[in-house]
Amino acid sequence: MLATNSNTAPVALMRDVVHTVKLGTTSLTILNGISLEIVRGSWVALTGPSGSGKSTLLGILAGLDTPSKGHVRLNDVDITTMGEPQLARLRNQTIGVVFQSFNLIPTMTAQENVEAPLFVHRNRGDISQRAKAMLELVGLGDRRDHRPAQLSGGQQQRVAIARALVTTPQLLIADEPTGNLDSTTSQQILELFADLRRQLNITIVMVTHDPDVAARADRQLYLVDGQIRHDSTRV
Structure with missing residues (x-):
């Protein structure tokens, strides 16, 4: 299945991406x-039962894994033939990743967690000011000096989002970003x-099991047994 938008x-x-793993x-x-095309500025939700291939697809799209067959292009650059050093640079410059478990460094403050990706970014600029501005953008300007243990789950996820976006990526990849949050906090994170997306014109690709979360996306892809069985776009 392939969807395109010429505009x-x-x-x-x-x-034609195929991914196999060895089990004995x-x-x-x-x-x-x-086969899949993701339009710039869109919000895509990947849904489907456990084991359908959602997280694997996300990992390949992020350059964290390599397909067994087929090709993946980001900004018209084929990443399937890249070595790890090239992929690491591309991820840092083009892709932001948000995880369900936040993955913050517990000994660092919110400010330091957000600063971390900038130390290897090609356009470092004023690292402190960029991190501060991003924390303010996600509503945590007054929590810059707090460590993860001093923050609620929703606040930790906001820090993780700020960290993912501080390098100004074009593509934001989120794996169950509301999975560890209560319903009220989940809605706040989705609003964020x-x-x-409106302010930064980023593209979002998000894995979720929650139909209410998926309903916020422009487009829903339903995976079963490693194939896209349904592709719907909200009008």
């Missing part, structure tokens, strides 16, 4: 012929995603 350049493109003497196919 808007895609930020990401997958062609046998092979298990996780993704089975995925929507606001940041």
Whole structure:
């Protein structure tokens, strides 16, 4: 299945992607012929049952894993042939990642956690000011000196979002970003995603099991057994 939009350049493109893993003497196919175009500035939700390949697809899209077959292009650059040093630079410059478990460094303050990606970014600029501005953008300007243990789950996720966006990526990848949050905080985080998307014109690709979360996206892709079985776009 392939969706295209000739009026808007895609930020990401997958062609005939297959991914298999070895289990002893046998092979298990996780993704089975995925072709997909993601329009710049869109919000895409990946849904489907556990084991359908959602997180694997996300990892390949982020350059964290390599497909067994097929090609992945980000900004019209084929990343499937890149070595790890090239991929690391591309991830730092082009992609922001938000995890369900926040993945903040517990000994660092919110400010220091957000600053961390900038130390390897090619356009470092004023690291302190950029991190401060991003924390203010996510509503945590007054929590810059707090460590993760001093923050609520929702505040920790806001720090994680600020860290993902501080390098001004074009693509934000989120793996169950509301999975560890209560319903009220989840809605606040989703509103934040929507606001940041409008302000920064970023593209969001999000894995979720929650139909209410998926409903916030422009487009929902439903995966079963490593294939896209349904592709719907909200009008």
